[in-house]
Every structure is written in structure tokens, then in C-alpha cells.
Amino acid sequence: MRNFDTNENFINRELGWLEFNQRVFEGALDAANPLFERLNFLSITSSNLDEFFQVRVASLGDQILANLDKRDPSGLLPQESMDKILSRAHRMVEDQYRCYRYSLLKKLKKEKINLLHPKSLTKEHKKYLRDYFLRRVFPVLTPLVVDQGRPFPLLRNRGLYIALLIKGAETNLFATVQVPKVLSRLIEIPSVSNERQFLLLEDLITLKLPELFQGHKILSSGFFRITRNADLDIDEEGAEDLLETIEQSIRQRKWGSVIRLEIGKGFHQNLLSILKEELDLDNDKIFEIDGPVDLTFISGIIKLQGYDHLRYEPFKPQGVPAVMMEEDIFKAIQDKDILLHHPFQSFDPVVELVKTAAQDPQVLAIKQTLYRVSGNSPIIAALAQAAGQGKQVTVLVELKARFDEENNIHWAKHLEEAGCHVIYGLVGLKTHCKVLLIVRQEEDGIKRYVHMSTGNYNDVTAKIYTDIGLMTANPQFGADASALFNMLSGLSQPNNLNKFTLAPIGLRGKFLQLIEDEARNAQKGLKAKIAVKVNSLIDKEIILALYKASSFGVEIELIVRGVCCLRPGLPGVSENISVRSIVGRFLEHSRIFYFYHGGDELIYLSSADWMPRNLDRRVELLFPVEDPDSKEEVKAILDINLKDTVKARILTSKGSYKKVDKRRKKIVKSQEVLCERAVAQFTKAKHLLQERLDGSFQPITNELE
Template sequence: MFNKEQNFLNRELSWLKFNERVLNEANSLTKPLLERLKFVAITSSNLDEFFMIRVAGLKQQVEMGITKKDDAGLNAAEQLSLIDQSVRKLVQKKYRFLKKIMTCMETENIFFTTVEGLSTSGREWMDNYFHNIIYPLLTPLAINASHPFPLLANRSLNLVVSLTRGVEESQIAIVPVPSVLPRIVEVPDQGVGKTFVFLEDIITSYCSYLFFGYVVKEVIPFRITRNADLLIDGEGAEDLLVEVEKSLRQRKRGEAVRLEIGKTRKNFLKDFLLDVFKIAGQDVYEISGRIDVSCFMKVTDVIGYDHLRYKPMIPQIPMELKDVKNLFDVIREKDILLHHPYESFAPIVDFIRQASVDPGVLAIKQTLYRVSGNSSIVEALIKAAENGKQVTVVVEVRARFDEENNILWARRLEEAGCHVIYGVVGLKVHGKMALVIRQEGSCMRRYIHMGTGNYNDTTARLYSDLSLFTADKEIGADASEFFNMILGCSVPTSWRKLVVAPHGLRKRLKALIDREIEFAEAGKGGHIIAKMNSLLDKEVILKLYEASSKGVKIELIVRGICSLIPGIEGVSHNITVRSVIGRFLEHHRILYFANGGNSDVYLSSADWMKRNLSERVELLFPIGDQKNIERVKNMLEIMLKDNRKAYIMKNDGNYQHAFSRGKTINSQEELCREAESRSCVLT
């Protein structure tokens, strides 16, 4: 009854709708100007990854002759056609918004110009900058019989140049734009405000210095996007680290999937590039504006324009942790729930730091998925090993686009004497847990931290996540079993309080939904609120449809991809789906089940996707303390009332703003105020 193609949305088209919601923030006139610019950059970066992974994968399916359809009834070729239509509209919208923002920036005395548009003093400065800084790094590459077309790295910006000399036919050269230099160059002393020139424009203006004896006829910027998905034989890889490092080298020269090129009336250079990269016309994007606008992210930090940015938010320290010298004493007494970025990530760093020097701590075990470039957590783990603690760290070296960073940290941890596990063959370790084992008198006590987000002190200021400190004995016992499982020593047949993927998380989710169905059928009402990043798992979606048809009220908060369609009569008429897009990236996974009035609340590292439930090591853990349960329920209620940053999905798969008259509710601002109040008054 429910398993029909019309009851599902295509994953890729759903993601594009999400990226459009992100882009819409760039056109929000209530948002500070440089914050609007930031969302243009984010959208561009998101789209790069989409092409490198999702579009590349679909192209491979077409090349291999795979015609299998997805849940929405679309094969790979059909998906690519629809993606092309959606992306082109999205790109047009992006440059339309960017043009508006650039005009507004001029009114704030932030100017982008060409070399020719500079003042006399500016031209003198630029002459010096080009000849002394840029020129030594340029490597013009002629393309002819003795000089074949060079290998150009994924997402590198280049110039293709048409040259003539006397009566000779046109020749072509490639000039890679040096990635080691700033893409946007500030020119000093140009009057009021700031003046910037793009690096590729500078090179274009001085291009004749690279080709003495030739006439430069045309210079066009271009960028190639390549397949960047890592090809790793998970089952056969004897050394996972070596396999990842090998695949990282291959990523730079993967097959071309998109060509972005500056718009030109002449097709000579464009046709040349199409032939070189063996790329179809439908994969070419002619850009009238700036290629790769993710570079504008650097401009959003320009000094002297604080009034064009959000007022800095100071992450709070909750009252129960203020002036605490020993975290273990507090955690032993009660569970501590933290809400990031509204509340500080510092207690988590302090947890590992204190463990690294505490004489009673004998061992630390921790998972690391994405860590920052200058990780305080990793430094504390290294310190712990140097202090003689037994330190075991599971580093997921296949965390997409963080592989190189994680490999570097893993090497440092090993050098310090930590026992490092490079993930698990066949599975990505995505669960977030730190376990500290401390001797207290004649007994050993376990202290645990778990969260919905990564152990990354940088993203903890940008992503919304929840995390929990606990000394619960049953969770502690499960935590030890969890690490034993990852280390390959055992697979528990049952767990006390934790639920772990791939060994039972999907089954538990379906059982929790079934329980709400039983309450609904008994006339006691059934209610589910679930917040996550993505909802794709077909089995879980079918179970939600069943629950809806039986009268269970289901409220979903899904930031990104959602294949479920709400509001279908007899199928999903009791389901609502909303997406919150605001200042912070909504990242936490929260589950609420009414349970006949005896509410259950869980936090998780897992989205409801097949990869999370079947192909990753994930965690679902309960909130035990009643005050914390009520606090999380209140958070969900605030998000469900958001009428400023929320979008509501309609039954055709499109989204509309959740604007309504009456009191304005911006959930992120409300949650910020709540954190501030908790830092003053113990709740």
C-alpha cells in the first residue's frame, strides 16, 4: 500500500532543494550583508561536493549501463537530466543574489574592480605585486605536439589563452592560477573603504608578459570538477591507511564531471576544452560572473566591518559547571547535558585534559571522525599518552574530505604512544564517544561523553549539537562493549541502554515506532518528534507511513535530504516535515516518543539513511534524567514553533516559508537566550 514510487522523493533532487534553501539565506534582507555573502559561498562549496560525489556516481552508473531505478522510480540517466535542469536554475539564482550583494557592498565602501580600474598609485602597487609576487609563481604551458595538455588538479582555477604570432595560426596555452596566493587581493590606499582585485584578473591584465613575441587574443578562466569519491576495497584492504592515502592521490585526477568556463562569444577555446576533457556539452556551465564564488568566504572576515556581521555569540558555561575544578565529581553526581554552540564546547576539551593529568585515570578510549586543524582534543590525548595513560583512539580516516587531516593527527597520536585504530574494515565509525576509566578507591568507575556532533572545537561554534556526560553504570558497561566491538574483539548479543548500528539500530527504531502505533490504536494517542539531517532509509519511511495511517502524529525536522513526502491522504496525512536554515547549521539528531505519557528521548549520531543504519558504526543513547528530558522536549517545541527560519514541505515535495502572523519566533535566537539564562540560573 505504501511502497509506491509516488510516495518517495528522489534523493538528489531533494538535496538540491535543500541547497536552494541555503541559498535563499543570501537574499534575506534581515541578515547582515557579509552573512548573506557567506551563504553564497556555502552554496557554491556544497554544489562542488555534490558534483564530485553524487553526480560523478550517477555518471558511472550510466557508463556501466546500470538502469536500476531509485525509490522514486528514476534511473541514473533520468536523474542526471533532472539534476541538470535544477542546477542551472540554482546557478542563475546564485549569481542574481550575488549581484545584489555586490551592489550593496559598494554602498558600504567595499569595492571589487579590475587592474584597469585602479588609481595611478594602485596601478603602481599592482605592477610591483605582479612582478615580485605573482610572476615568479606562474607557469604558462603551451599546448602543441611536443607539449601535451597538462593534468589539471580537481577544482583548480586556470586560464586558457589564445595566441597568435604574425600570420601563424592561433596557438593555445594554459596558465594555472597559483592556489598558494590569495584569490582576492586587497589593493592598499585606494581612498575610502576596501578595494579588491581578483587574482585571475591580475594575471589576465599582465598576460602579455608571459608570452613575448605573441599577441594575446583571448583569455578565459575555467575550472574542472572531477570525480572525487574514494575507491577503497573495504574487504580486501589489509592496511586501511595505505588504501586511503592511495585513493587521495587518485582524487586529484579523477574523471571530469563538470566544466565551468567564463562566458565568451567565440566557441574556439570552449570547444578545445570540451575535446580535451572528453566532456559533454550538458556538463558545461558558462559563467557570466565569477567562477567558484566559494572564495568570497574570505571576504566575510574583512577587518573593520563588524556592523555587517552577526554580533558575536558567546557560548555559555551552564551554572552547574561554572568554576568546577574537577569535572568527574560533578558527572558522578548527575548527568550533564550541553547544547552547542549555545553552550561551550570547552567542558568537553576539559574532560579529556583533566583525564590526561588525573592520577586516578588509567585509560581513555575515544572515537574521532572529524577534528579541527588545531585540535585541543587530540593534543590532550597526546598529553595523556605521554603521562602514561593507556590511550586508544579510533580515527576514521575515511571521513570524506577530512581524510588528510585525520591521517596527520593519527600519525601524531601513534608517535605519542597512543593505540590508534584506523577505522573498521567495511564500516565507517561515525558514533561519537569518549570513555574515561578512573580508579576511585577499590573500584573502577567509567565516565562517558557522547554526542550528536564531532569532537571538533571549530565546528562546535557553528553547528548545533547536543552532548551528554554521564557516569551511568549500565551505559559505562555498554561503552566498554562498544569499544571492544570496534576493536574486533566481540559483537554483543544485547545492549543494556545503548543502541548500536549496524547491529540493531534500524530494528530498534522500527520497534519504537511500533510502540507508538499500539498506543494510537488503543486510543491513547501516539506522538513522534524526530530531528535529523537526512531521512532516506526506505524501511523506516515505510514504518512512518504505517504509523501515520494508524493515527500516530509525526513531526519531522529534517534539515537536508528527505525522501518522505508528507500530507498524502491515507499515507502520510499525519506527518509534517520542516527544515530550519539559520545562522547555525542544524546538526543534532533528537528522537522523542510519547510512550503513552512516559516520554522517551534519545540522542544519536545517526541520520535515518541506509548508510548510517547498515554501513556505519553509530550510536543511539537515551536521556535518563527527567529534567534533561523536559529540556530537550522544550527545545523541540521551540523548533516546531519557528516561523522565521523554518520551511515547511508540501505534499508535492516543494518547500514554503513557515511565516505566520503574531509573535516572531526564531528558534536559534530563542535557544541562545535559553542558554544565557541557564548560565545565570540553575535549572
Template sequence: MTKEISRYVNRDLSWIAFNRRVLEEAQDPATPLLERAKFLAIVSSNLDEFMSVRVAGIQDQIKAGYIKKDFSGYTPAGLWKRLLRRANQMVAEQYRTYREVARGLAKEGISFRRIGDLSDTQQSAMEIYFREIVFPVLTPMAVDQSRPFPLVHTHELYLSVLLQADEEQTGAGAEEEEPYFALVQVPSILPRFIQVPGRPNSKKTEFVLLEDLIEKYINTLFNGYTPVAVDAFRITRNADLTLDEEGAEDLLEEIEKELRRRRWGMPVRMEIDRRMHPFALQMLREELEIDDNIVRIDGPLDLGFLMKFGGAIAGRNDLRDARIDPVYPPELDGAQSVFDVLRQEDLLVYHPYESFEAVNDFVLQAAEDEHVLAIKMTMYRMSGDSLIVQALERAAESGKQVTVVVELKARFDEERNIAWARKLEKAGCHVVYGLVGLKTHAKILLVVRREAGALKRYVHVGTGNYNDSTAKLYTDVGLFTSHPVIGVDASALFNEVTGYSAPHDWKAFAVAPTDMKDTLFRLIDREAAHAREGRQARIIAKMNSLSHQDMIDKLYEASQAGVKIELIVRGVCCLRPGVPGLSDNIRVISIVDRFLEHSRIVYLANDGDEEVYLASADWMTRNLTRRIELMCPVFDVRLRKVLINMLRLNLSDNVKARELLPSGDYQRVTNDLTPLRSQFEAKDISKWRTLL
């Protein structure tokens, strides 16, 4: 093993290891069956994005003849081979797990059935459903000299159909050199699974997959022809946007054009039924120009449909995780005005255990309050029916100054954000698309209010998006404050993003790409100096990913100086902990559980004068150098203790935590202590709100 490889774990191989941890949740017998099905869906959706962005980028490098090694020691070609091998191994394991979960559900009376296995009454009901609901939506697309190969959309399910003409079409005794070829798209507008009417005196719940139903009656689409082979397939296209932001007169229009071009991105992966007819496969290879990364699937393609499957099962709470109902923050419960509360104290909200309604109410009250003059916020990913957007529209229509920094380049949410931008502009909001070359990923909301003849600022800073849907699925932290220093920095940040403004002398914030990395380096160096002098020195940092080489090297330096470093990194981690003489003092754990760990929190012991920061940024190159990110200190001593409790709870997890070993592998944390599952402990708010 070379020196470079021994120091760092490759980013993409680390991601594969992360998705394996997600798969382990689907494989865990202790996980309820419907939750196991959900994790199988997450594995599929994760892999789709990985292939369309990361693997597509590596493929582009190979085609361009790029042979330089990355900082972990891999060339694009060498990495490509390893990624495909490990991804294909994972997919095979995923489908073995799918069959195991399906058997378990069948024992519970819940099953997917083939049409031929249904009773006559059930088959008749399915035929009616096909004729009345499915058939009118289907479009057979023949491929021949007069009809070119149609556009195959990324991540959509298709059926390839081989046909033989009936004698009336060819003439008796005529011989065909090769079969006719056609495609049928499985319409994503219809449910992927259809519940079958129950059998008499049976409590079983049975479903049929849409593609199986279409295959059963595929002959109705091709009168005069006989189907000889029907095979499912699905492609993943290169989905990376290539924008000339500086040359674009209108960024919104440029992104819309690029989204249209994305439909024609080169295929980077094709999933096919393992029994696909050789002729059909050859046709697809030639027409789609794909030779590598063709994956034979033993089961239904795209298990992403399982994400919605649990919702189709009435009752059966025994097959789900216990419900957790978000609690409204007690400080706001019963208060007439959120502003009255925040004038007296800062407030911390921990989602999903505490309700996102607190954030919605903050904006709703600001929109209705006659003393509020301005509302400014960033928008990265919003839910489909956002109360915040509705409140901003009302605020603008009532004459308030409303400014929204909408990130149009939020990957795979571009179209939704374009729609939000136009909606907000129509209502009279000032909509800004951020700075050229940078994504605006900071999560901040500023309310300016007139009070007693002066202006007062109220700020919300978060680790997650202003999205009430994901706030029920992700763990994130939000800080409400009226601290004047934070308020001044918040105004300065919006001025820099929306107008011409010289770099601000930040008093509280650290902002990427200008100074966040330098601030973090300074804080880490300070802990190292404390350690060398024998003073209290400790770093705890929680994030989604860690892949910035200079940041990793800085942590190695601090470890060598004697700083105890504990990292809670859910996903990619390129740092290699526990290497003698390099990272002896560094421990890395990853927690994968029912909620997606999304918080970014940094704690520093600072010789007893503890500091805690909330951030929007992971420690990745893109976040620290190519995005507008925000890191905010928590000044309230009481709230700092609460955040430290949250981190300690994570570090104590010995049920869902995996520890990163020096080899780059992960193993479950095991010890003789009482089992502690941090996400379940956190639902008892006293576990982390109790001050130490």
C-alpha cells in the same frame, strides 16, 4: 504521477531543494550583506561536493548501462537530466544574487574592481604586488606536440590562454593556422582577493580578484607571444573512493593510493567564463573528455572565496549577524574537577550556545589526572589544531592507555585524518581504523578512572564531531554522564570495534549497523500501538537527512495508526508529508539559518513515560546499514525536559523554518504568532534550560 513517485521524493532532487533554501538565505534582504555573501559561498561548496560524489555516481551508472529505477521512480538517465537542469537554474540564480549583493556592498563602500578602473597609484601598487608576490608562484604550461596536456586539478581555478607568436617568432608575413594554447593555474596558496590601497580622502574598501590581476599581466609569462584570449575555467572530478578494504594489507596505505588516484578522476562538471573563446573551449572539451555539464558563468568562478571575505572587512558589524559568545556550562564553571560534577549529575551541553571548551577540558583533565587509567574515543572529523589530540598525546606519553578509532574514510578529510593517525601513533596511542566495509561515525569518548579501589567510567556522547571549529558553526548536543549502564555499553562498543568480540546485549545503546534500525522500528511500532489504544503517542525527530525507504514506510504506518509525527529535517527528506490516507499526521520542517542544524534527537511520548535519545546517525541507508553509529538514551528526567524544550523551540520557528508540502516543495512557515527565530531565541539559554 505514478504511485511510487507519489509516495517518495527523490533524494538528489531533495538535495537540490535544500541548497535552494541555503540560496534563499543569500537572497533574503533581512540577512546582513556579509552574511549573504557567506551563504553564496556555502551554495558553491555544497554544489562542488554534490557534483563530485552524487552526480558522479549517477554518471557512472549511466556509463555502466544501469537502467533500473530507484525507489522514487527515476532511472539514472532521467534523474541526470533533471539534476543538471535544476542545478544550472540554481547557479544562474546564485550569480544574479551575487550581483545584487555586490551592488549592496558597493553602496556600503566595499567593492571588487577591475584593474583598469583603479587610479594610477593603485594600479602601480597592484603591479608591484603581482611582480613580487604573484609572478614567482605562477607556472605557464604550454600545450603542443612536445608538451602534453597537463593534469588539471579538481576545484582549482585555471586560466586558458590563446596566444599568437610575434613576428620575430614566426617571420614576417607568416600565417598561423590556429593559436597557441597554454594553461595557467591561479595559485590557491595566495589569497583569492587582494585589498587595494585606499584612494586619498576615501573611506572605500576596494579589492581586486587574483585571476583579474594575473590576466592583466599575463603577457609577462609569454615573452614573444601576444595573448589574444584569457578565460577562466574550473573542473570538478569524480571524488568517490573505490576501496578494496578486504584485500588491503594496510588500509592507511590503500587510502593514500586512492587519494592519489582521485586526482585523475573523470571530470563530471566544467565551469567556464561565459565569454570563453570557442577554440579554447573545444581544446578543453577534447582534452578533458567532457561534453555534458559545461556551465557558463556570468561572474567570478567559484564563489567559495566569499566565505573568507567577511573576515577581510575591518569593523562593519552592521553588515554581520550579531555576535554570539558561547557560554561555559554553569555546572562546570568554577568546579575543580569535571569528574566531581559528573559523579553527582549528568550534564548536557548545547553548541554553539555553550562552549566546546567543556569537551576539551574533559579530555585535558583526563590526560592530567593520575587516577585516569584509560581514554578511548572515536575521531571522524577534527579541527586543524585540535586541543583534544594534544591532550591524547600527553596522556599516552604519561603511560595511560589511549585508544583512538580514526575514520580514514571521512570524505574529503582523509588526508587530515591520516596525518592525525600517524601523529597519535608516534605518541604511543593505540590507533584503530575501524571495521572493514564500515565507516565509524559514532561520536563517543570514554574515560576510565580508579576511584575508591574500583573503576568508574565517564562518558561523553555527542551528535557532532569532536571539532572545536565546527562546534562554533553547527548546532550539536553532547551528553556527559557517569551512568553505569551507559559506561558498560561504552566499553563494549570499543571492544567490538577494536578487537574480536561477540555482539553485545546492549542495555542502553542502539548501535548500527546491527540493531539501531530494528530499535527505531520497535519504538515507532510501540507509538503506533499506543495510538491505536487511544493512549498518548507522539514522535519528534530531528536530523540532517531522511532517505531510508523502510524507515519512511514505517513512519507512514505510524501516521496511519494515528501517531502525531513532527520531523525537523534540515537537508534531504524523501518522505512526502500530508498525503491523504498516507501521511496525514506527519509534518516536516527544515530550518536553515546562520548555524548549520546538525543535532540528531529523537523524542517519543510513550503514553506519558517520555523517552529522548541522542544519536550520531541520520535516517539514511548508509547510516543505518553501512556505518558504525550510536543512539544513546537520556536517563536524567531533567535533561530530557531540556531536550524537549530545544525541539519545541525549533518547531515554533516561524522566521527561518520552511515546511515541506505534499508536492515536495518547501514554503516558509507563516502564522499570526509573534515572530520566533529559534536560533536567536536559543542564545538566551533560559529559553531551553527552563524546565516545563
């Protein structure tokens, strides 16, 4: 048997992530995208890079400090990985700002949206800005000087600052002014023409620095921004109150070690020397920016009203046919499993299910896991209402959801105050599965209704993330959901599950067995196929199993939006494996697993990606799709994704991505096709419903296929 576990068979995880961010950046470069959408892709690329440095680069830095010499699967030592990452990140930032300066700014100007340079300000501009500064900005500013009595200030993570060198009596002094986050960075200057003119807040503050430091000569000034380690390290075993511990860790995140310094072009060498010494940074972690430091201010431009022609044509998530055809949502779920595909189909039925359960006197209990929810969540409101009406409401709020900790702490406290029983998660594990269980007293006894999903119970992101959910009244799913919640709230072990497979208990083994079954069938000369859609493929054991299956002749088609450490197309290793990534209008987020299984096709949905953290360190759920119509729908979704020739990029064996060769192929934009499909299904259901209301309806089986 060939040894597949060699360094050349794996792609470095961090470099793979940077290639993913490059695909996001391509959305900013694509002239076929509307201008505001291009700006949005640029802003997302920038914020993605922030998170990458705060978490992945910071973690790698910790390994280097600890003198770890363990090589990753691709054969790189931590320092070797860091060198390659920083080199690639520098090129990416240069490309971002080149796109901003030479393409997007010019396009904005053509649309009569001007970002003014301080040197181009007229007398009228300056008069308006003088008043604006005195009224709105000056009262908020806090100039800080470093001298014998005032130490170097604590600088906030991702805060934008102005550094100054001030002439002193004996020695020059260093000073900083933070650009206030409480104020918009975009200052609109009134114009008599139909043009809209803006100045960045930091440029205005720079113009007014002499007023902040009256009586002192400013020798130089420049913009800078730092990124700190924000990877929370929580000792849950020693935390008597997990909520309080996480609150403290969030506060500490603001002051983690500095891992990146961004400086404006032309930043004075003396200022830079001071920052390097105080922040303890090497040159390779210093990024000189030829443009505004921190491009996330672009989100302010994107929100401008009156520019719908510069955005994607609005798409309204469509109604779900099975829900439309029945007034009682519980009756609809009893009749048949209901598959929901967001954002092509509306998330409203999920919200409506929780709201209905909260008000229904027959509902005895509601149990739900929450990982990320919206800022004004209707689901939270419904759960609180249900508790107020005396129902047994149990909610697991995962406090360790990265960068959503503060929001989740707020909701956890709110739910507790409303009378819900709130669980904060399990020690050592993040609860990432998405499950809703409703227990209802009916004429024939207790009935359980279950909703499971690949995505969060978030009504906002459900409009921009692609996810698939399933509603069912199948008693076996209900029993498994009860067992899952008993595990989360108590010490019960979920043994002998009917339909669910959970991580970290058996999910890894389940995936390996399903892959092995296909490999065994291929060895027998039978048809064998695997098709998988995930966000990331990093797990080494899974990759090795896929290599083995490929070597036996299993056809493997992978759709991996983000990081993929598997190298496809390697002779004798992965020549039967193809990998594609789709980055489009909506964020691809659903996890779908298809196995041919000797013709008895198996289809699963999951909250889990193929990553060690999902398989070993999280509570995740894999559940089967068994209803024939739902299975066909999921297969159709997979097929449409695999046929994309516009937004898809194909991973090569070298670790780079290329566009699809469109020769002799139909032009397919998968997300547009899925939008059209949802509209067609909704329209058909609406006509059927109208016929029923008109009295001319005749039952037609499989009418909504």
C-alpha cells in the same frame, strides 16, 4: 493494507538535496541578514554545490556509465535523474550570480568595499599592480602550451585556470595558466580615500598574459574551472595498510573523471571546443558563469577586519550550570547526568574532561572515537599527554571521513608517535559514533565516565554546529561503552547491551520497533506521537514505517535540515506527518528522537541520520536520555525548534518548501530563543554560585530547571 511503496510517495534524493541548498541560498537573499553573513551563505551555497557534484553527481554518472537501469524510489532512472539535476543546478547557479551582481556587489560598494573591473583601473592602480605582479605573482606562474611535444596538461580538481588561444605559424595553439592557490585571490590596492579596493588575482594575470607569452599573439582568453569525481572507492579487503591506501586515494582524487566545467561569460567557442574534446564533456555539464568563476573567494571578504557591523552580533557559548557548580568535573558527573547543548553552551567542559583525565593520576585509561577534529585540536594534545604519562590511551581515528582524510591521517600518525594505540576503523564500515570513555580508580573501585554526542569532538565546529552531548557515570552506560570499544579494537561482539543501540547491528530494527509501537498504540485508540530531528531522511524502510504509522493516526513531527525523501500531507498516507527545515546562523546538526510510548516518554540522541549508510554501513550509536531534568531540556529544545516561524521552511507534498504562515502566530527565531535560554540558565547558575561563595547559599532542589 494500503501499499505505500509507490513512486509518487517519494522525493528524488538529489533533487531534495538541491532544495536544501536553495534554503541555504535564501540566507544570501535575505535582506534581514547582515551583509557579510549574506556573503557567507552565498559562499557556502557554492562550496556545497562543489561537493554535491564531486560526490552525488559523480556517483550518478558512474551508474549511467555502467548502464544501470534501476529506478530510484521516486521512479527515476539514473539518466532521468541526471537530466533533472543538471537543469535545476543551472537555474540555481544563475540565481546565485544574479544575487551576487545585482544585490551583494552593490551593498559592498555602499560600504566602500569595491571589487574593481580591469577596465576601471587608473594609472596609479596599474603602477601598484605592475610591481605586485613582478614581486608576488610572476615567480609562481607556470604557462603551459599544448603542441606536438607537449600534451594536454593534467588539470587539478577545482583549480581555476585561464585558457588561451595563441596564434601559431601553421595552426593556433592552446595554452593554460593556473591561477595559483597559494596566493590570495583578493589583491588589495592601496587607496588614499577611506574606500577599500580589490582586484581579483585572475584579472591581474589576464592583464599580464602578453608578458607571459612574449612574442606571441593571444587571440582569445577566458577563465575555466573543472570539477572531478572525488568519491573515493577503496578496496579495504585488499588493503594491507589502510592508511597508505587512503593516502593514495586522496592523491587520485585530484585526477578523477571530469563531471562539470565552469567557464566565464563570453568564453571563446574555439577554446570551448578544445576543452570539450579533451575533457569529454556534454553541453549540459558546462556552466557559463556571469561573474567570477568560483564564488568561494568571497570568504576573503568576510574575513576583513573592521566590519563587525556587517556580521551577526557575537554570541559567546555559555557555561554549563552543572559543571559550574562543582570544581571537580568527575564529582559533577557522579552527582548527575550532564546534558550539553552546543553552541549555545560551551564545548569547554568536554575538552576539560579529557585534559583533566590526562593529568589525573587516578585515571587508568582513556578511549575515544574521532571522526572530524579541528586543525589544532586540544583534545588530541590531551590524549597525547595522557599516553606520555603512561595511561592506556586507545583512539579510533576514522580515516574514511570524507574530505577530512588528510587531516585524520596526520593526527593518527601524531597520536601513534605519542604512544597511543590507534585504530583506523573497521573494514567495510565507517565509525561515525562519538564516544569518550574514561576509566578511573577510585576508593570504592573502578568507575567509568562516559561522554556521548550527536556531533564531533571538534572545538571549532562546536561553535557553529548545533549538537547535544551527555556526560554520565551510570555504570550501565560505562559497561556498554567498554563493550563498544572492545568491538572496535578486537573481535568481541557487543551482546546484551544495557543502554546503547548500535548500527549496523540493531539500530534499524530499534527504530522500526519504536515506530511500530506508536502505530500499535494509535490502533488501540491511545495517544501516539513521534517527533524527530535529523539532518537527512532518505531510508525507504523508515519512510514506509512512518507512512504506516501516520495512516493509523500517529502524529508525526519531523525536523529535517537537509534531504527529505518523504512526502508529507498525502491523503491516507502522510496526512498526519509534518516536515520542516531550519537553516539559520548555526548549522542544525543534532539528532533527537522522541516517542510518546503510552505516556512513558522515550527520548534518544544519536550520531545517526535516517539514511541507509547510517543504519547499514556505519558504526553509529543511539543512546537514551533518562535523567528527568535532561529529558525536559531535550523536549524543550524540540518544542522551540517546532515553533520557529522565521527560519523554518515547511515541506509541501509536491517536494517544494514554503515559509511558515505567521498569521496568529508568535514570531519565533528558534536559534535566538536557544541563545537567550542558555544565557538565562548561565546567569541563574552564576548567581547561585555567588551566593554559595558568599556563605548565603541554601540548597534548592531543581533550581536550574
